[in-house]
Amino acid sequence: MTKVNILGGYQTKFGELWDKSIYSLAKEAINGVLKDAKISAKQIDIIFVASKLSGETTGQSHLGSLAAEILGINVPSFRVEAACASGGLATTLGYESVKTDRFKTALVLGVEKMTDVSTPEITKFLMQAGDNEKEENSGITFPGIYAIMARVYMEKNKMTRKRLSEISVKNHFHGKLNPLAHFQKEIALEAAINSSMVADPLNLFDCSGLSDGAAAIVLSSSLKESNSSVEIIGSGVASDTLSLQDRESFFELKSTRLAAKKAFKEAKIKQKDIGIIELHDCFTIAEILALEDMGFIEKGKYGLTKIEDFYYNGKLPVNTSGGLKACGHPVGATGVKQIVEVYKQLKGKCGKRQVKNARFGLTHNVGGSGGTAVVHILQANS
């Protein structure tokens, strides 16, 4: 099989970008990634665009055509949607298209506008990712769904609420070190613990925010600078039921477990080899479940770890971008941004939040409450 090199990565500022349209965000990310990859638009053979809500929030869907128009090319172009895992799945399709040698160079773009509509509207749009009949119609929204997971996890494994807040504090600390993050302020543990309750036990600081933003990567079998390349060496996608109530477990994401298993098998490396992780912390509890479901921590044993281990200068840095919590969560862009962050970390380009001695990195992106999960493993070639 052909090698899948990451030629370039670009992230726009994430935040409440009221002066940016979906078109302008897409254009900035596309032009940015072409520059970073040092290639021209004509070298792109196929395009995958991730967006969950562009039709609903901006009146513009059909983003495959929009991306081709920005590039000024006529190549095949696809929009992929899998709720908040859209970016990860678009990356998988780009990876497959290059790995199978059907296309030489793929551009993957994730873009989302979320802050131009009202909170009730965006809440309704986001619930499209859950089960319409069993969940939305009963009145529950995602904070409530993840609160059930958190409650079950905490009761079952005797974990304190403080451990959730520590994750929020860590990710906000990382966000402060990331000039592209939506939230660039440190928060105190006491503030995190005592913030307003959203869905018990999850409070305001346990929840990721609503952001606008875009990110893009270029994947290619062709490589100029062979000395300092990063390649994707494993990709795994798995599905599960839309609704939490139909699952076998309330504190394990089967889709994450299966996706990670597949990605590690393809990459032919082990969990202990990973030096940097960007994972899907839509709520703080999700960071705990992901670390366990991917095999980094034994199921139910997160309580035995120390939060220091997961800081950028710890044993296993997690969410150095700030994660969904502090970097922000423009849903369709998140999965692509995760690849950009790990790519930049493996290239040594992350400034104040740079991790040391990482050769392998991992990204983990979830759709809904686990209806979709996707894991990628990246390797730095020295």
Place this chain on the structure above:
Amino acid sequence: MTKVNILGGYQTKFGELWDKSIYSLAKEAINGVLKDAKISAKQIDIIFVASKLSGETTGQSHLGSLAAEILGINVPSFRVEAACASGGLATTLGYESVKTDRFKTALVLGVEKMTDVSTPEITKFLMQAGDNEKEENSGITFPGIYAIMARVYMEKNKMTRKRLSEISVKNHFHGKLNPLAHFQKEIALEAAINSSMVADPLNLFDCSGLSDGAAAIVLSSSLKESNSSVEIIGSGVASDTLSLQDRESFFELKSTRLAAKKAFKEAKIKQKDIGIIELHDCFTIAEILALEDMGFIEKGKYGLTKIEDFYYNGKLPVNTSGGLKACGHPVGATGVKQIVEVYKQLKGKCGKRQVKNARFGLTHNVGGSGGTAVVHILQANS
């Protein structure tokens, strides 16, 4: 490269299906195609779901997870959106996954609910497929955009309006022969010519309707009944600008031309070999442009043909299902339904509308006014 066999195809009734949810339509198509393919859900390795509007019209997106839930499996599952070409693009991704030998068996599902919302709402949702800034904000909708194409074509090539109405009459005639079609009534040429004007020169009978419906196919490298198989031997996708105004020509779809060229190259056959076509007649003018852009008729010369040639018993049968015009146009399902129709024709299972002596068939699916086009070529193996 591995062969991509169509193991089965299924279409639900198309129409105003107010008693069917998106879930029940998806379930009917999935169970129907498994039965037709004579396989179990566990034999499916990957899923692609096409839908343009499910979030907007039903509050349910994340259909990859929904399809996996219906099947009761945890395999990779993707939703693809490219406006009205969503079904064609999902088919392409299924084709690629099998052809490259990364997956053995793919299920492709197209599903759409359009008739549970008001006409102003659905009109607005459909315009997400055009250019939001340049087209929708100026007040134009798709009948107007295609009317410009029709006007330019007619003026430039001295073609009469009657030739448009003949297409509508033909496709309604075919619809009468298709028990799954939305509209199963013949219409008189005079009625078609004199129906209410929508966007000059396109009148009511020049426009496809709004439908609910689903269709599914199973693609596989593995084949049981080798005697009577149909395989996909060519696939081409191309993109163009979102807006008509940015195109090089107003009466040629460059995306169609490029997609057809690629599909024919891969299939290693010529236009003269094709014995049955399902093409994207969202408006009658689109049938003319498609036949020319794909090389079946010289550009501008449709006026020299006879409509009899395109009936199911003519020289080159076009839209024997009734096309988008009479079979109906549940936008995300259409591209998959086209494959189902040609598959059934090549298997000799189309009853009263059965074409004779076709060995090769072609499908053509367009997104927006040509921002995306996709062509597939099918071959019956005797």
